[in-house]
Amino acid sequence: MVEVEPTRQYRSRRTLTLIVVMGVVGLVVIQVGLIRGYLMPQFEVIEQTEVATRLERIVVDLHEESEVVALVARDWGHWDDSYQFVQDHNQAFIESSLNQATFENLGLDVLYYLDRTGRPIFLAEPRRIVGQVAVETAVYLAPFYSADGGLNQKFTTETAGMVAVDGRVMAVGSSPILPSSGEGEAVGTLIMGRFISQEVLERWSDKFENLVFVGVDQEAVVWFKRQGIEPPTDEVMIVPLSRFELVGESRILDIFQKPIGYIGIRMVRETYRQGWWVSHMILGLMMTVTMVAGTLVWWMGRREMASEVRRRRELSDTIQKIESQKRLLEAGDKQMKETVAEVSRKNLDMQRMQIAMMNILEDQKALDEELRLEKANVERKVARRTVQLRQKTNDLVMAQKRISEGWLQLQQEKARLTASIQSLSMGFLLTDNTGAVQVVNGRVEEIFGQQSAAWSLGSLHRLLGKIDLVARWSECKNQEREIKVEAMVSGVRWVRVLLAPIRMIDQTKQVIGVVILVEDITQAKQLEKSRDEFFAVASHELRTPLAAIQGNAALIKEYYQAEVKSEALKEMLTDIELASGRLITIVNDFLDASRLELNKLVFKTETISLRPFLERVMREIDPNALGKRLAWQLAVKPEGIQVLADPARLEQVIVNVLGNAVKFTNEGGVDVTAEQKPGQVVAIAVRDTGKGITQDDQAALFQKFKQVGSSALSRDVSQGTGMGLYISRLLIEKMGGRLFLLESTPGKGSVFVIEVPTTPY
Structure with a gap:
């Protein structure tokens, strides 16, 4: 009799469990090693690249500060006023341009005018204007001189960079002092400087969304110790503070390319944190899949072992029955045959059980293949996600670079615009859509002889007196057109005020404000x-x-x-x-x-029948036309048309226009057409076949002392004064009409139109 041993069965189950557990643990170890040894270092490399990029952007911003200062220094260095000041030490220039308000508007901390030998002419430092002093009395001038006591040659040219002054970093710019033409020998040097202030650091901190520090060596040591790290020794160093924060640093080079300080940035490890969470999510998913697979293998193994135990028990029972049948053989052949048949059936059942076992093994192989394919699919997804993260990081670096270049260009344009506005000979005010004054130059205060900390439309309106500036501003903004007015200020000064709308340069052309120009025209008046x-x-x-x-x-x-x-x-x-x-x-x-x-001419308006009036005027000029053999033609539509005007003055206008047509026509003829137009107006068109008028001459056609094709050396003063069309236009406008050139083609002729009202004007 065969029996299944319980101890052996227990050992088989324990062995199966141990194998499954070791397999699961081995796969988990491999996965952890892959993530720790490959994935996380990749995220650290991306993070270090990002930190280095931000440090480079801060360095670029530092250079932008110095470039802006250098641009202002160059503009001032090429002023004729600066060129004259260095030579004659003009006190008026100091009072008008080198006052405290100038430094506040330009955001400067130091300004030095030096002659060509490097001797100071004018020194200005924080919260004080020193004036004309020796080099030894200036607090911040020492870094600009060499060891032999002379001005360093680096600053005698157009230069921009950083220097360490009084334990702080300063952006400086220098320029030779030349006339506005830029030609000739420099008479001196202009140096301007601006400290990297806390306000600039706060702006950079907001820009980069991280804490930014810029300072010289000793100040940098204190800042880095406050962050909990040792002072840096390398050119660029990145120190992780924790899993969530790090500190990066880089050296600052002065204008002579010598290290003078450090740039520090404390930032959140966003990329590392994202990589940490992604990798651990992948690790958790892979561990879950591995444990599920291991549990399935263990369960199927136990199921197979239980089936084997059952098979052995059934075999044992069968053998016992056979032995029983043997003992009963003696009872008879019939019982023996039944026993043999039973044994045959049991054998058939055992064969069926073997086939079932084979099917179970094949199912196990298919399950293993599915687990292998699923694992490969997860690995492909992890690799694809890693490539996407790297691409996004590269795109971010490129976007940051383009933003930095755009910021530098914007600062340069802003500096040029500010210098241009301040140097305008006219007063300049820029208002937004609400009427609030955003920009004003110093010329406004000079024109009105008043100083104001906050200019507004109301204060300017009170100074202009008769001009309703608020209404004019609304009219300019709403109708989107330029408006020009003149007024007397304080009874002694004349000013011309020009208002123009400011439009967007996109397709909308939306008005976003109004610019106001104020010009002192007292002398011209x-x-x-x-x-x-x-x-x-x-x-x-x-x-x-x-x-x-x-x-x-x-x-x-x-x-x-x-x-x-x-x-x-x-x-x-x-x-x-x-x-x-x-x-x-x-x-x-x-x-x-x-x-x-002067509005001193008196007009006597009468009702004029136009056809006989024109016939009489043409008869006066007829001898001149006949002398050139020119054809005349007159057409009036309708025939009984009448106009309201001063007959003598209207005749003067028509004679002038017809006389010019005959004078400048050698072949062909002159046609005069009078026609009623909408709006109670009669249009008298004078068309000739003369030599025509060029585009250049058309622009000055109705100006004083201007003749067609005339110049200062070629005009024929014996043929006229150049006042005819100018007087004719004034006369017809005083009578409520218009005189204008409708069209003109050189070599083919011209068409002038005289519009005369038919109702009182």
Whole structure:
């Protein structure tokens, strides 16, 4: 009789359990080693690259500070005022440009004017303006001189960099002092400096979202000890403080490329923390899969062993039955046959059990293959995620680099714009959409003779008096157009105020504010008034003698022909008469222009029937047209059209325009068309086939003393004064109409239009 031994069965189960546990532990150890030995070091490399990049960006920002200071130094160094100040030590320049407000506006801590030998002319340091002193009395000037006591040659050129001054880091810039043309020999050197203040460090801390430190050696030692680490000794060093924070440092090089201090940054280990969490999540997932697989293998092994035990027990029972059948053989053949048949059935069952065991083993192999494929899939996902994290890190580094370059360009443009605004000869105010003044230059205070800490539309409105600046500002902003007004301030000063909308440069063209320019035109007004008075007085005084000259010459020719026998003398009298007539015309033009500009000309408005009026005017000019064999044509639509105007002044305008058309037309003809237009206006168009007007001449067509194609050396003063179109435009505008050039093509002709109202104006 065969029996299953319980001790042996227990040992088999224990062995199976030990094998499964050792396999699971081995896989877990391999996974931990892979994560600790490969994945986490990769995340540390990414983290170190990020820290080094931020340190480089801080170094770039330091250089940007010095470049901004150097840009301001260059602009000041090329001012003609600076060039003159170094030579004559002008006190007025010190009071107007080298005051405390200038340093506050430019954000400077030191400013030194030195002559070409390096001797100080003017020194300004924090909270005090030293003035003209010796080098020894300046607190911060020593780093700019060499060991032999002379100014270091590095600062005699355009230079930007860092220096250590009084235990602090300073961004400095220097420039030779030259005239505004940039040519000639430098008469001195201008040095400007700005400390890297706590405000700048706080701005950088906000920008990089981490604590930033910039300081010289001793100050850096204190800061690093406060962070809990030893002072750095390497060029660049990164020290992890914990699993969540680290400190990075880099050396600062001065303008001579010598180390003067350190840059420090304390930042959160965001990349390392993300890598730590990702790797441990992967480790947990892989451990879970391994334990599930191990548990399944252990369960299937135990199931197989239990089946084997059952099989052995059944075999034992069968053998016992066989032995029983043997003892019963003697009972009879029939019982023996039954026993043999039973044994045969048991054998058949055992064969079936063997087949089932084979199927179980095949299922076990299939399960192992599925576990292997799942493990490979998880490893591929981990590798793909690692590549994605690395790509995102590279993209972040490139984005940070582009932002840094854009910030440098923005600072340079800001410095140029600030210097340009401060150097404007006109007052400059920039307002936002609410009317609040954002930018103002010093010229505003000079023009109005008042100082104000906070300029506003209200304060400027009170100074301008008659100009409703608030209403003008609203009109400029809402209608999106430029507005120009003039006013007298305090009864003695004239100013011109120009308001212009500020639009976005994108497709929306949205108005985001208004710029206000204030120009002192007092001197121009005085000159204009003096000129007008001179022309008026001179023209009036010239008319009487000129009339006498012309009249006497005409009388001599008419009544004293017998006494004047010489042909040369007769020609001289004719020249005198013509020249005096031409001078009287010029004087009349001057008087008309002066009266129009001073609003002293009186107009007598009447209702004029246009066709007979135009026919009469054309008959006056007809001899000139016939002399050139030019064709005339007049068309009035409708025939009975009438206008309201001063007949004499309207005739003066039409004669001038028609006269110009005949004068500048040698072939073809002149067409005059009068037509009723919408808006109670009649348009009189004068079209010629003359030589036309170029684009350059069209711009100055209606200005004083301007003739088509004229210049200071080529204009023919014997043919006119260049006042005709200017006076004609003033006359027609005073009568409520317009005079303008509709079109003109060189070589083909021109079209002038005179618009005259049909109702009272």
